[in-house]
Amino acid sequence: MYRPQITVVDCTIRDGGLMNKSQFTLDCVQAVYKAICESGVHIVELGYRNSRKMFDPEKYGAWRFCDDDMIKKVVGDKKYPYTKIAVMMDAHKSSIEDLLPKEKSLVDVVRCATYVKDIDKCIMIVNDAVAKGYETTINIMSISTAPERELNEALQQIKEETKIKACYIVDSFGNLYSEDIDYFVSKYQKLLPGIEVGVHMHNNQQLAFANTIEGIIRGANYMDGTLYGLGRGAGNCCLELLLGFLKNPKFNMRPLLDVIGSHIIPLQKEINWGYSVPYMITGIMNRHPEEAIKLMMLPEKDPTKYNFRTFYERMLDPEP
Amino acid sequence: MYRPQITVVDCTIRDGGLMNKSQFTLDCVQAVYKAICESGVHIVELGYRNSRKMFDPEKYGAWRFCDDDMIKKVVGDKKYPYTKIAVMMDAHKSSIEDLLPKEKSLVDVVRCATYVKDIDKCIMIVNDAVAKGYETTINIMSISTAPERELNEALQQIKEETKIKACYIVDSFGNLYSEDIDYFVSKYQKLLPGIEVGVHMHNNQQLAFANTIEGIIRGANYMDGTLYGLGRGAGNCCLELLLGFLKNPKFNMRPLLDVIGSHIIPLQKEINWGYSVPYMITGIMNRHPEEAIKLMMLPEKDPTKYNFRTFYERMLDPEP
Incomplete structure (x- = not known):
């Protein structure tokens, strides 16, 4: 039996954009948008609404900024009525000036990603977005390294100072085990009454789907x-695994299968994502994946590329 | 805190052999054996001890038969004293004639893989192996499709008629969710007092590691x-994820990292394993992966290779 309260968010273009500087073709974003809407998923996030003062538009693609004009091009003649459109604003890399009032935009949901230390910037952004008519969420990144006391204070502030719909546990480093999910979901539920708990998981330890299920089980x-x-x-x-697990009869797997075959698999030629030993190492060690990404980007012939032991020792003891 | 009762088994060469007709080079098997022993893993399975009457030695490699002479070549001058050597006998594809008395073999553990329907053959094999001096386990395959009543009867027989050390839940199709693991572990514990429960998981839904952890949590x-x-x-x-999770201070990740870099990653050029959409589809639908494997083996240029929807419809309704 499915739980009607569950809201599924696709963030393919947004999170995937971290691997290609958000340089997806318009055709690709249109195909993803259409497939997500036709699959019955509730929200599709089309990218970041970040500031051109922080990201050079010469280097980053359109989906790092998600101008309302670009979103219009994605949507085309008619917006699917059921699926809401989201953009993500990084608390420390975006500006409230870049957000038009809701009635002038096709965006429905503003998700603000923040580190615990930037919670005040984040609250300013979501409160501005709520005032302009948007639904909002807060996505607390790198939660596995957040100091407990600061996290508790941030959650307290969120409860007292915002009107967000959901607050996310973001496992940026792919470090958490199911017992950690239980711990954080319980904490959020206790400290954020009336606010839904969200889970955004990374697959460094092949636990992204399992931890998402664990989140669902815990509420x-x-x-x-x-x-x-x-x-x-x-x-x-x-997303395809998640739809296979959730029993909501409104969901349809087929459009997802189509777009994975037509648009996502071909991206593997340019973008190298997915489980690999270096990501496992940073995940287990609770570290940002940037060093692992650098290793993965080395050419095949580089003799250090598959020297995982050296990488392991370096991650164990980064400043010898 | 780690649980000293936990026994970790590496079955790289045995299960991997299902993807290359067990045609690993001796060098590769030697490297895997050495790395597993040096990592402190308890048991290393070097292949199948299956019958030459069922598998043509012209088509299948040495590790489908694991003759004692071949195992001697793997071990070389000295056997690592801590790590036991296992072979797997398929209940329906092996013969007790192929098993020497323990004192004439370097093998320590005989694992018998069986479908529920072949439980009598399986019991004959493990009882023969026990009589010859080996430790034994029974690995009940395709448990997600085993009729409940027949499974219960098989477990009853195992309890009454064998002296095995452990009985495995084998999720051959990668179909199970954590709640299913809980169910089967509880059933085994109830029906098999004094026999350890084992878990062997497949990754069709990216849940192999998570379900293994769930098994550990449940006992x-x-x-x-x-x-x-x-x-x-x-x-x-x-295995590397499992060692990262388990806290046994005897384990050492480094030899695993070395051999993955030197011997396993290069195998990716010949063997295409790992999560992919066709495997997800057979996993969700609780079907054998053979049709998915066929699809994955099509050449890149074949237009049906990435037509996942057609495959999905065919799996939904295999005999229209």
Whole structure:
């Protein structure tokens, strides 16, 4: 039996954009948008609404900024009525000036990603977005390294100072085990009454889908997935797996299968995401995947590329 | 805190052999053997001890038969004293004539893989092996499709008629969710007092590692893994992830990292294992992965290779 409160969010273009500087073709984003809408998924996130002052538009693609004009091009003649459109604003890399009032935009949901230390910037952004008419969520990144006291204070602030719909546990490093999910979901539920708990998981330890299920079992009602797991490093919870697990009869797997075959698999030639030993190592060690991504990007012939032991020792003891 | 009762089994060469007709080079098997022993893993399975009457030695490699002479070549001058050597006998494809008395063999453990329907053959094999001096386990395959009443009867027989050390839940199709693991572990514990529960998981839904952890949490003490997940179709629980999770201070990750880099990653050029959409589809639909493997083996240029929807419809309704 399915739980009607569950909201599924596709963030393929947004999280995948961390692997290609958000340089997807318009055709690809249109195909993803259409497939997600036709699959019955509740929210599709088309990219970041980040600031051009922080990201050079010469280097980053359109989906790092998600101008309302670009979103219009994605949607085309008619917006699917059921699936809401989201953009993500990084608390420390975006500006409230870049957000038009809701009635002038096709965007429905603003998700603000933040580190615990930036919670005040984040609250300013979501409160501005709510005032402009948007639904909002807060996505607390790198939760596996957040100091407990600061996290508790941030959650307290969120409860007292915002009107967000959901607050996310974001396992940026792919470090968490199921027992950690239980711990954080319980904490959020206790400290954030009336606010839904969300889970956004990374696959460094091949636990992104399992931890998402664990979140569901514990009562989280917002969950992120991406097509074929496309996302930073080891990638995310696969949306197709999530739809296979959830029993909501409104969901339709077929459009997802089509777009994975036509648009996502071909991206593997340019973007190398998914489980690999270096990501496992950073995940287990609770570290940002950037060093693992660098190793993965070395050419095949580089003799250090598959010297996993050296990488392991370096991660164990980064400043010898 | 680690649980000293836990026994970890590496079955890289055995399960991986299902993807290459057990045609690994001696060098590769030697390297895997050495790495597993040096990592502190308890048991290393070097292949099948199956019958030459069922498998043509012209087509299948040495590790489908694991003659004692071949095992001697793997071990070389000195056997590592801590790590036991296992072979797997398929209940329906092996012969007790092929098993020498323990004192004439380097093998320590005989694992008998069986479908529920072949339980009598299986019991004959393990009882013969026990009489010859080996430790034994029974690995009940395709448990997700086993008729409940027949499974219960088989477990009853195992309890009454054998002296095995452990009985495995084998998720051959990669179909099970954590709640199913809980169900089967409880059933085994109830029906098999004094016999350890084992878990052997496949990764069709990216749940092999998570389901292995779930087994551990519920009290299973035998668990299978393979290097980098090498195994049939979507592959198995990654041994490196398992060692990262278990806290036994005797374990050493480094030899595993070395051999994955030197011997397992290069196999990816010949063997295509790991998560992919066709395996997800057969996993969700609780079907054998053979049709998915056929699809995965099509050349890149074949237009049906990435037509996942057609495959999905065919799996939904195999005999229209």
